[in-house]
Amino acid sequence: MDLVPLTTPSREKLRLAFTVNGEPRDLVVESYKTLLEVLREDLGLTGTKHGCELGECGACAVILDGELVLSCLVAAVECPGRSATTVEGLRQGPELHPLQQCFADHGAAQCGYCTPGMLVAAKWLLDRNPRATRGEIAEALSGQICRCTGYLQIFDAVEAAGRTLRGEPAPAPLLPSVHRGSTNGR
Amino acid sequence: MMRLPRFRYLAPRKLSEAAAALADLGTQASVLAGGTDLLPNMKRRQQTPATLVGLREIRALRARSGDPGSGMTLGALTRLSEIEHDSAIAANWPALAQAAASVATPPLRNMGTLGGNLCLDTRCSYYDQGPEWRAAIGYCMKKDGEICWVAPGSPRCWAVTSTDTAPVLCALGAEVTLVSAQGERRIPVEDLFADDGIEHLTKKPGEILSAVHLQKPTPDARSTYVKLRRRGSFDFPVLGIAASARLRADGTVEEARIFLSGTGSRPTNAAEAVAFLAGRKLTDEDVLREAAESIAHVARPLQNTDFSMSWRKQAAREFAARALRNLLP
Ligand SMILES: Cc1cc2nc3c(=O)[nH]c(=O)nc-3n(C[C@H](O)[C@H](O)[C@H](O)COP(=O)(O)OP(=O)(O)OC[C@H]3O[C@@H](n4cnc5c(N)ncnc54)[C@H](O)[C@@H]3O)c2cc1C
Ligand code: SF4
Ligand code: FES
Ligand code: FES
Numbered sequence: 001m002d003l004v005p006l007t008t009p010s011r012e013k014l015r016l017a018f019t020v021n022g023e024p025r026d027l028v029v030e031s032y033k034t035l036l037e038v039l040r041e042d043l044g045l046t047g048t049k050h051g052c053e054l055g056e057c058g059a060c061a062v063i064l065d066g067e068l069v070l071s072c073l074v075a076a077v078e079c080p081g082r083s084a085t086t087v088e089g090l091r092q093g094p095e096l097h098p099l100q101q102c103f104a105d106h107g108a109a110q111c112g113y114c115t116p117g118m119l120v121a122a123k124w125l126l127d128r129n130p131r132a133t134r135g136e137i138a139e140a141l142s143g144q145i146c147r148c149t150g151y152l153q154i155f156d157a158v159e160a161a162g163r164t165l166r167g168e169p170a171p172a173p174l175l176p177s178v179h180r181g182s183t184n185g186r
Numbered sequence: 187m188m189r190l191p192r193f194r195y196l197a198p199r200k201l202s203e204a205a206a207a208l209a210d211l212g213t214q215a216s217v218l219a220g221g222t223d224l225l226p227n228m229k230r231r232q233q234t235p236a237t238l239v240g241l242r243e244i245r246a247l248r249a250r251s252g253d254p255g256s257g258m259t260l261g262a263l264t265r266l267s268e269i270e271h272d273s274a275i276a277a278n279w280p281a282l283a284q285a286a287a288s289v290a291t292p293p294l295r296n297m298g299t300l301g302g303n304l305c306l307d308t309r310c311s312y313y314d315q316g317p318e319w320r321a322a323i324g325y326c327m328k329k330d331g332e333i334c335w336v337a338p339g340s341p342r343c344w345a346v347t348s349t350d351t352a353p354v355l356c357a358l359g360a361e362v363t364l365v366s367a368q369g370e371r372r373i374p375v376e377d378l379f380a381d382d383g384i385e386h387l388t389k390k391p392g393e394i395l396s397a398v399h400l401q402k403p404t405p406d407a408r409s410t411y412v413k414l415r416r417r418g419s420f421d422f423p424v425l426g427i428a429a430s431a432r433l434r435a436d437g438t439v440e441e442a443r444i445f446l447s448g449t450g451s452r453p454t455n456a457a458e459a460v461a462f463l464a465g466r467k468l469t470d471e472d473v474l475r476e477a478a479e480s481i482a483h484v485a486r487p488l489q490n491t492d493f494s495m496s497w498r499k500q501a502a503r504e505f506a507a508r509a510l511r512n513l514l515p
Contacts, residue, residue: 012192032190034225053188054226055294056420067296073225074297075218077195078240121293142419143291 018079020045021089029076036060036071038079039086047087047116058144061117062086068124070143087116090123098164099123099157106173108157110148117144122158130166134159188229188316194237201246201365201396207239208392209367217241217394219263219302222294227307231317232329247301247396254278257402262301262395266351270295279358279400281409281428285350288413291420301395304352304362304378308345308386308451309422310336310490328384336490343383344488346448352379353428353445353453354411360400364393372399376445379452386451406432406440410512414448414505416492423448424492425485425502427509437469437514444509449485456481459506474510481506 014031017024020043029042036053039045039062051059053072060072063085071084090097099122102108109115118141125132125140132140137158138151146154160170198204208215216235218224219242227233241247247263254274269275269286276283289295289303312335313320313328325331328343336344355362355375363372373388375398380388389395409430415421426447432440442463444456459480466473482502487495 031195032192034190037189053229055222055290058291058293061293068293069297070222070293073221073294075190075195075221075225075238077197077238078218078221078242140292143293 014077016076016080018081019083021085031077033076034072035062035064035074035076035079035084038076039071039084045086045088049113049116051113051117056145057114058117058121059114061120061144063120063124068121068143085120085123087119090119097123097161099126099161102157102161102164102170103154106153106157106160108149108153114144114146114148118146118154122161126158126162126165130162132158132162137162190225190228191231191234193228193235195240196237197240197243199243199245201244201394202367204239204241204244204394205365205367205392207237208394211237211239213391215239215391219299220265220297221302222290222298223302223306230315230320232313233307241301241394249397252400255402258400260300260398260400262299262397264300264398266295266298266300266303267292269300269351278403279354279409281354281357281411281430282351282400284411285354285413285426285428288411288423289350300351300398303349304355304375304395304398305387305389306347306349306352308343308383309348310343310345310383312336312490313345336488343451344490345383345386345451346488346491347379347386347450347452348422348448348491350411350413350423350426350447353426353447354409355398356445356453356455357428357430357443358400358409359430359443360398362395362399363397364389365396366390366392366394368392370396376453376455381450381452383451404432406434408433408513408515410509412505412509412512414498414501421492424498425449425487425505427481427485427505428453429509429513431463431468431513433468433513433515437467439463439466439468442513444481446481446485448491449487454484456484458484468510468514474507477510478503478506481509 012031013028016029017026029038039048049059051057055070055073060070062071065082099119121141121144137155163170196207215237218238218240247261249261252258266286266289312326327334334340360375361372411428413423414425429444431442442460446454459477463477485502487498
């Protein structure tokens with residue numbers, strides 16, 4: 001067999017050159033790591049959350065080569081040359097992404113643990129389908145579990161972000177002013 | 187933290203290289219497709235292959251050929267989300283699009299492949315647990331232990347086939363190609379499965395499932411898939427019913443095929459219901475009810491998945507009737 005293994009048990013380090021949020025990264029990681037572990041532990045990008053580690057919650061969602069995936073089930077050995085977008089890559093310079101602003105405005109985050117996965121999944125949806133209906137939003141987010149909000153504020157926020165991105169007026173959030181007051185004077 | 191165990195990783199670019207690697211390594215190696223079944227199982231130490239043979243660089247496994255007019259071949263790495271959103275598949279083999287769309291969640295369908303779905307490990311509530319949990323019960327026959335907790339006197343494992351596309355592909359009379367260093371063979375999907383929770387595939391360890399072949403549908407062909415599970419997303423089928431049929435204009439069944447998921451170690455063939463239906467009118471509510479009863483009869487629940495057994499028996503009747511109704515225009 002003339003295949004050269006990328007990693008072996010005796011050579012436990014993996015050279016991983018890939019793109020994260022548009023920036024090239026070149027690092028050496030433990031070869032058994034998942035993409036989630038590399039992002040959090042080796043790159044310090046702790047926005048991507050570490051939930052069930054088994055594909056059952058969606059907290060670790062990232063966009064990899066344009067597809068929404070679960071980083072807890074992507075082996076780092078399969079990442080060289082690929083391009084990942086995490087929640088840290090959503091903001092545009094100093095500006096929040098409309099999804100982030102709308103999540104804040106609509107109270108779509110309570111404990112916040114599911115929020116990065118929700119934001120990334122919603123971005124993946126709106127990038128492909130800027131006119132997503134409420135039904136399509138619910139379907140696209142059906143791989144992300146939220147134990148706090150009951151989802152309705154999340155769907156509201158994604159709908160509102162869709163309108164903002166399309167340049168349409170967004171409805172005011174149906175929330176007590178204290179929530180709006182907490183988003184930096186908006 | 188649940189880390190993956192250490193493994194060696196190979197990234198062949200050709201199917202022949204992958205087959206040669208597997209011939210060398212035997213049961214020490216597993217192929218890695220989307221990883222959505224294998225990686226959770228490795229984290230829980232249910233499977234601990236020393237080497238992973240990654241298929242993702244093998245372009246031939248993504249190929250698609252043919253068309254609805256002649257029959258279609260889908261490469262094993264075709265992702266479930268591609269199948270779910272394919273208009274030609276939805277129009278000609280609707281049950282396959284429905285089954286793909288019902289698997290797991292959107293991100294898992296973006297990762298999970300058709301080949302991986304067919305080769306999915308069997309499931310059991312005593313087996314799909316973390317290492318400490320399984321250690322606490324002294325493991326079981328399927329991995330590291332001696333006895334079966336579902337049927338303690340049993341000489342075999344009763345872990346359950348839980349793939350959504352397998353019963354559909356059986357009902358559609360589809361075939362698969364298996365490639366090894368020795369050559370290749372093409373078999374009906376039905377023959378890929380064996381009635382054993384441990385040795386649930388007839389595929390040999392050195393064989394790679396390379397493609398799925400869909401037969402050209404006849405103009406009067408109908409197919410459907412209905413799935414019982416606790417939540418409308420995430421969950422594996424507790425019962426999946428795949429049915430395909432050719433119906434005459436007056437509702438008479440010319441030919442039918444019905445297979446179930448979640449009811450045994452391999453897809454269950456509801457052969458008695460099929461024999462009963464042949465030549466009878468599905469538009470006759472009594473016929474439909476009797477056939478549904480017969481399907482429910484073979485949907486024998488075991489105590490190693492979700493829901494209570496008695497409720498599942500009742501639900502099986504209802505779901506079988508739903509599937510049969512879906513076959514009517
Ligand atoms: C939370 C969760 C929910 C899920 N729900 C469902 C569900 O509802 N229905 C369902 O059917 N599945 C479900 N799954 C399982 C899984 O996501 C799918 O079955 C998926 O299609 C598996 O494909 P994969 O490419 O990821 O397989 P992998 O994990 O890569 O492989 C699975 C097995 O098949 C073998 N294999 C893969 N490809 C080949 C090939 N070409 N030739 C030979 N052997 C091969 C591998 O060695 C491994 O043993 C779920 C998984 C999770 C984590
Ligand atoms: S059916 Fe029995 S042997 Fe098989 S996985 Fe379950 S407990 Fe283990
Ligand atoms: S941490 Fe990845 S799905 Fe839960
Ligand atoms: S805000 Fe707490 S899990 Fe969603």
